[in-house]
Amino acid sequence: MSKPQTMDEYVERYVGQARETLDQLHALAGEAVPDANVAIKWGHPAWVHPSGTILFVISGHAKHANFTLTPSSRKAFDAELDGFDTGKGAVTLPYGTPVPRDLLARMIAYRIREHQEDGVLWM
Secondary structure: OOOOOOHHHHHOOOOHHHHHHHHHHHHHHHHHOOOOEEEEEOOEEEEEOOOOOEEEEEEEOOOEEEEEOOHHHHHOOHHHHOOOOEOOOEEEEEOOOOOOHHHHHHHHHHHHHHHHHHOOOOO
16 A cells, blocks of 8 residues: 555545544644645644644554644643543544544644744654
């Protein structure tokens, strides 16, 4: 199977709950940062600020999706991420569970502000 070149090609690889979760994340990202470009980075969709800096990445896996942004952006929401598995900059979203739209939208807004006002680049 060839590597995806677009968001559409990326999500076409998934079915069922995985596809639903990735579609929800894609829609949320489009609403939260409509002026960002979506590019495939490291094989996964990345939302890129008009300045060229990556804001966040989503990725699909066997049993979950990851929503990944800078460690500082993720850390700013530690108190609200209780109950989620997290990594350096990632939040794990198990398939079949509701996507925390409000929380992720606020995380995206934080990441945009962090980049635009504080100059924080991608990892």
